[in-house]
Amino acid sequence: MAFDLQSQRILILDFGSQYTQLIARRIRQANVYCEIHPCDWPTAEIEAFAPMGIVLTGGPESVHVDNAPRIPDIVFQLGVPVLGICYGMQAMARQLGGQVEPSAYKEFGYAQARARGHSRLLRNIEDHTTPEGYGLLDVWMSHGDRVAGLPEGFKVIASTLGAPIAGIGDDERRFYGLQFHPEVTHTTQGQRIIERFVGEICGCSGQWTASNIIEHSVTRIREEVGTDQVLLGLSGGVDSSVVAALLHQAIGEQLTCVFVDNGLLRLNEGAQVMATFARHMGVRVIHVNAEERFLTRLAGVVDPERKRKLIGRIFIDVFDEQAGKLDGVKWLAQGTIYPDVIESAGAKTGKARLIKSHHNVGGLPERMNLRLLEPLRSLFKDEVRCIGLELGLPTELVYRHPFPGPGLGVRILGEVRKEYADALRRADAIFIEELRHYELYDRVSQAFAVFLPVKTVGVTGDGRRYEYVIALRAVETTDFMTAQWSHLPYELLEEVSRRIINEAEGISRVVYDISGKPPATIEWE
Numbered sequence: 001m002a003f004d005l006q007s008q009r010i011l012i013l014d015f016g017s018q019y020t021q022l023i024a025r026r027i028r029q030a031n032v033y034c035e036i037h038p039c040d041w042p043t044a045e046i047e048a049f050a051p052m053g054i055v056l057t058g059g060p061e062s063v064h065v066d067n068a069p070r071i072p073d074i075v076f077q078l079g080v081p082v083l084g085i086c087y088g089m090q091a092m093a094r095q096l097g098g099q100v101e102p103s104a105y106k107e108f109g110y111a112q113a114r115a116r117g118h119s120r121l122l123r124n125i126e127d128h129t130t131p132e133g134y135g136l137l138d139v140w141m142s143h144g145d146r147v148a149g150l151p152e153g154f155k156v157i158a159s160t161l162g163a164p165i166a167g168i169g170d171d172e173r174r175f176y177g178l179q180f181h182p183e184v185t186h187t188t189q190g191q192r193i194i195e196r197f198v199g200e201i202c203g204c205s206g207q208w209t210a211s212n213i214i215e216h217s218v219t220r221i222r223e224e225v226g227t228d229q230v231l232l233g234l235s236g237g238v239d240s241s242v243v244a245a246l247l248h249q250a251i252g253e254q255l256t257c258v259f260v261d262n263g264l265l266r267l268n269e270g271a272q273v274m275a276t277f278a279r280h281m282g283v284r285v286i287h288v289n290a291e292e293r294f295l296t297r298l299a300g301v302v303d304p305e306r307k308r309k310l311i312g313r314i315f316i317d318v319f320d321e322q323a324g325k326l327d328g329v330k331w332l333a334q335g336t337i338y339p340d341v342i343e344s345a346g347a348k349t350g351k352a353r354l355i356k357s358h359h360n361v362g363g364l365p366e367r368m369n370l371r372l373l374e375p376l377r378s379l380f381k382d383e384v385r386c387i388g389l390e391l392g393l394p395t396e397l398v399y400r401h402p403f404p405g406p407g408l409g410v411r412i413l414g415e416v417r418k419e420y421a422d423a424l425r426r427a428d429a430i431f432i433e434e435l436r437h438y439e440l441y442d443r444v445s446q447a448f449a450v451f452l453p454v455k456t457v458g459v460t461g462d463g464r465r466y467e468y469v470i471a472l473r474a475v476e477t478t479d480f481m482t483a484q485w486s487h488l489p490y491e492l493l494e495e496v497s498r499r500i501i502n503e504a505e506g507i508s509r510v511v512y513d514i515s516g517k518p519p520a521t522i523e524w525e
């Protein structure tokens with residue numbers, strides 16, 4: 001039995017900050033396990049979670065408004081360290097007897113904080129030193145309120161122009177507050193501050209490492225699954241690939257993967273999946289050629305939402321059939337990761353409007369009567385990648401750009417046809433190949449080609465051409481919620497355009513997408 005890897009854990013209580021997930025990733029980067037829960041998580045749950053420390057996030061509210069979210073009293077009664085960030089600091093100050101007021105200087109963006117190097121939290125952490133010997137920190141601020149009076153037992157540990165009380169600390173009780181955001185990269189010492197809090201102050205020793213996570217998951221999977229058979233949908237994407245590698249290590253022959261070629265995959269994707277998993281790693285992979293079935297059912301369907309839903313449904317049918325052909329399968333493994341869990345909890349509150357239905361094969365288990373196995377459920381993407389590398393997956397696979405579940409189905413605008421998919425596959429492969437050639441693939445977050453079923457006139461070899469258009473899309477983003485279009489070099493765009501028109505059948509024009517998200521989205525449908 002592996003030791004309990006999650007026994008040293010930090011609780012993050014979320015007051016609605018844009019940066020909540022970043023806080024969690026920073027803590028995980030310090031090799032400490034943490035979970036995010038809503039700020040009104042019931043007292044009994046908080047007690048049962050038994051955190052070694054608590055972080056209170058920022059949030060859009062002001063502590064003065066009626067019904068402003070409160071910190072549960074238990075947070076201050078557990079005897080563990082507490083770090084309040086922005087709203088979290090303001091709420092902490094107010095609840096412990098200090099004052100908070102609307103600030104005359106609202107600070108949004110970069111600021112310099114004078115750190116008075118006498119707290120455990122900030123001692124010897126600085127970017128610059130003033131001539132008088134004070135430490136200076138480059139920090140990121142985003143607030144309209146500020147703490148105006150200290151609660152009892154606290155001292156000021158940092159100040160900025162707009163917030164003379166930009167940090168507070170009570171070393172005795174180990175309660176700290178920061179008006180600035182240590183979790184964003186603009187706060188250059190942010191990672192060190194977070195490491196200081198979870199490490200030295202909370203006493204977590206950094207057990208949450210890739211090799212420990214693997215060892216722990218392998219033991220847990222073996223205990224859970226016993227001698228049962230497990231089925232996994234393998235897409236060639238990062239998540240299901242890492243699940244395949246992990247399950248293969250844990251249960252070997254008890255794993256069967258199904259790879260469905262729906263005719264909407266990238267060039268050579270099927271061959272790559274088979275080469276990596278079946279030949280190289282010895283995983284049992286069933287390759288299902290379902291191209292005709294998908295394309296037949298998609299014929300004549302032009303509405304993006306209908307296409308997405310239909311593709312999801314056909315996937316389920318194909319899976320269902322495959323599961324029926326296998327003996328003794330009791331489990332369905334999925335590549336669910338922590339952001340999926342957090343986001344679907346958020347989606348349940350129903351406040352967000354639907355922009356597009358992200359297809360997932362998530363509806364499977366109910367119909368198939370299989371139990372769900374989700375070994376990556378508590379991991380962020382970067383952790384999943386580390387584990388993938390540690391398990392020996394090729395770097396190109398682990399650092400692949402995301403590829404949507406409906407695949408080329410949402411990159412061919414309107415009706416999907418085989419000849420469009422073939423042209424698009426070729427164009428996309430050329431774009432990616434040239435990006436790699438220019439060493440830009442890893443510098444952009446996602447890049448792909450889109451097929452526009454619009455004919456335009458061209459001239460080649462003194463002849464007239466009347467053919468389709470390819471749009472290129474490349475974006476930079478950290479969370480895929482917002483994105484900027486990449487300023488790719490003209491020479492690269494020129495080379496890609498020339499090659500696509502020459503090499504991809506039926507294309508006479510190439511354009512580059514210069515829309516950000518918002519107002520556009522990353523995919524075109």
Ligand SMILES: Nc1ncnc2c1ncn2[C@@H]1O[C@H](COP(=O)(O)OP(=O)(O)OP(=O)(O)O)[C@@H](O)[C@H]1O
Pocket residue numbers: 232233234235236237238239240241258259260261262333334335336359360361403404405406
């Ligand atoms: N072509 C496919 N063949 C088999 N299973 C698939 C295929 N496409 C998707 N799946 C299954 O459906 C799940 C959801 O797919 P989707 O692409 O939406 O998710 P994802 O988070 O991108 O995961 P991944 O990185 O594994 O592709 C995948 O994890 C995989 O288990």
Ligand SMILES: O=c1[nH]c(=O)c2[nH+]cn([C@@H]3O[C@H](COP(=O)(O)O)[C@@H](O)[C@H]3O)c2[nH]1
Pocket residue numbers: 308356357358359360402403404405406446480517520521522523524525
């Ligand atoms: O698994 C997925 N199933 C989907 O149906 C889907 N639609 C979009 N995407 C990916 O999500 C990110 C944001 O895309 P959008 O800006 O187009 O919404 C981008 O990375 C998109 O590629 C999907 N991923």
Ligand SMILES: NC(=O)CC[C@H](N)C(=O)O
Pocket residue numbers: 017057058059060061062085086087088142143144145146
């Ligand atoms: N980012 C925050 O947590 C902001 C807190 C509060 N709404 C303020 O404006 O000061």
Ligand SMILES: [Mg+2]
Pocket residue numbers: 235237238403404405
């Ligand atoms: Mg995928």
